[in-house]
Amino acid sequence: MPELPEVEVTRRGLAAPLRGARVLSARLGKPLRRPLGCPAAALVGATVGDIVRRGKYLWLPLSQPDGGLLLHLGMSGSLALLAQAGEPGPHDHFDLVTDRGTLRLNDPRRFGAVVWSASLHEAPAATLLARLGPEPFDPALTPETFHASLHARRTPIKAVLLSGEAIVGAGNIYACEALFQAGIHPALRADRLSRPRAARLLAAVRGTLARALDVGGTTLRNFTDVHGASGAYQAEAAVYGRAGAGCLRCGTLVRRIVQAQRSTYFCPTCQRR
DNA sequence: AGTTAAACCTGGTTGC
DNA sequence: TGCAACCAGGTTTAAC
Known part of the structure; x- marks a missing residue:
């Protein structure tokens, strides 16, 4: 979706x-x-x-x-x-x-x-x-405020991204991709993220969303723009939907786990707790 | 209060 | 071929 x-x-x-x-x-x-x-x-x-x-x-x-x-x-x-x-x-x-x-x-x-x-x-x-968190490109959302809101959550960072409380906009695809880009293990507790890693994750979420916007979004099956055109981001996803395939960076097999009833895809080598 | 399941729907894919 | 089981870009509501 x-x-x-x-x-x-x-x-x-x-x-x-x-x-x-x-x-x-x-x-x-x-x-x-x-x-x-x-x-x-x-x-x-x-x-x-x-x-x-x-x-x-x-x-x-x-x-x-x-x-x-x-x-x-x-x-x-x-x-x-x-x-x-x-x-x-x-x-x-x-x-x-x-x-x-x-x-x-x-x-x-x-x-x-x-x-x-x-x-x-x-x-x-x-x-x-009412319960939506800050917009990803809001300048008022800084690495400091992002880190502070992550610090209040004890659940896995992947679930926190999906909840939209710390930052809105990343769903299952972009949450997985951003965590890969930032080198962060999806099961890491949000409150265990260091300041530098939180800053890196914020940049990764922004970069992932911006890149997807540039190429018209992701089309898995249903989505098209208002003229009926498909997006192209699905072709450059590094981990999403690639379970069992080799990581594009290191070759390790991409794994699929389930968190909060949603599939999470990640590279166990590139993404560390 | 904070975290986690269940629920809402339809359709495509996978596996026995 | 048939059919059951599982899976899918999300969010709200109910239940531990």
Whole structure:
């Protein structure tokens, strides 16, 4: 599913075309993870503002009626902007028809969400965003503050990265890749990371996310950008999905373990406790 | 309070 | 070939 780079790729594809678009109609398919929270017809007539991203969420502001839609792509979601929208398929669960095209959410597993909120700063949107940690490229996130937040956690560093409390945006692929880049064993307790290693990990998370953004994200099976194009990062993953294959750096066989019910891939030689 | 399982869904792949 | 088991870019909720 979409991690931060994929969501940001999506945002960049939508922002300019949809800015100022007028909502003509909306259609709901099968239920998503949570209900829209308003009748689809209530969106008609609204004007779309500047789409912003927070973590893996997108906020699509609307005016007249004022409010907005908080979108999440879950594990298997993608958004397309269609000039001519055909009949919705079995996994097309939300259409926002505008005078600039139809924004269509396709999500086979339906872990995604489209939620109406009167503003980003009140429920339900604010509630959903409340537990998110700092944005990875926020200059206020320094090696010192990152190290301090890791110091408060006794769980494995991989699980802490996935939780998004210390930094948002890295999901299962990029958490594995960043730990490899930083040479850190995924099972190392977060509070055992030294300051220099925390600094190295922060740089690795930023570098991994930035690189993925540059190449359009990762496409394992579902994800495409708003024009239907796949990402390319999967071709350069060093450890993710490579269990049993040789480490690209040292040749040791990449291992797969399970942490917090998720697969973790790592090189036991390059990544040390 | 802090950590860990279970839950939500569908579909593709693997293995007997 | 058939079918069961397992796996998948995430997050919330319930339970130790």
